[in-house]
Amino acid sequence: DVKVTQSSRYLVKRTGEKVFLECVQDMDHENMFWYRQDPGLGLRLIYFSYDVKMKEKGDIPEGYSVSREKKERFSLILESASTNQTSMYLCASRGQGVYGYTFGSGTRLTVV
């Protein structure tokens, strides 16, 4: 089975800090995604990547950036964390020729 691992389950950061959320997948998938999940809003796409060093903005990229230096790793960066970025962050991957996503277990980020 594909495994998508998010490095932290819970994070508490202060307003203004630079925050790194890490995601690693072990099945050589080309496509990787970062979503945030908020009650009543579902999952909203922040950024995605189709290949190493490629990135595309999703629906809510403001305040975020990403990095994909290696195929298996996709990092989400909060340049200057704010309280409205308190959320559950989900990483997902998908291989070529595969329809479905595989999600990680999520990182619950609290910005205080």
Place this chain on the structure above:
Amino acid sequence: QQQVKQSPQSLIVQKGGISIINCAYENTAFDYFPWYQQFPGKGPALLIAIRPDVSEKKEGRFTISFNKSAKQFSLHIMDSQPGDSATYFCAASMWGNQFYFGTGTSLTVIP
């Protein structure tokens, strides 16, 4: 705007009953419609999916019904069990592109 609209937001069903969750979409270019199941503290996991060339797909107690003309699809959980209590998300996508998710339905199955 929301590409995929999901209802209800929450659902309580007796054990053994049928759970029904509905979704509607606007973009006729969507060609893949999955349902994801999420337990507390876990990421969503693919439950069942359908392509628009069929009207129904069944896997065990889970069935997707798809109405292309109405641009609607629904998840039916037959003989609902307490272990089915979870949040369910519908989604839609065009091949090779991002998924658009519904807002989720919290299902509680009462013993």
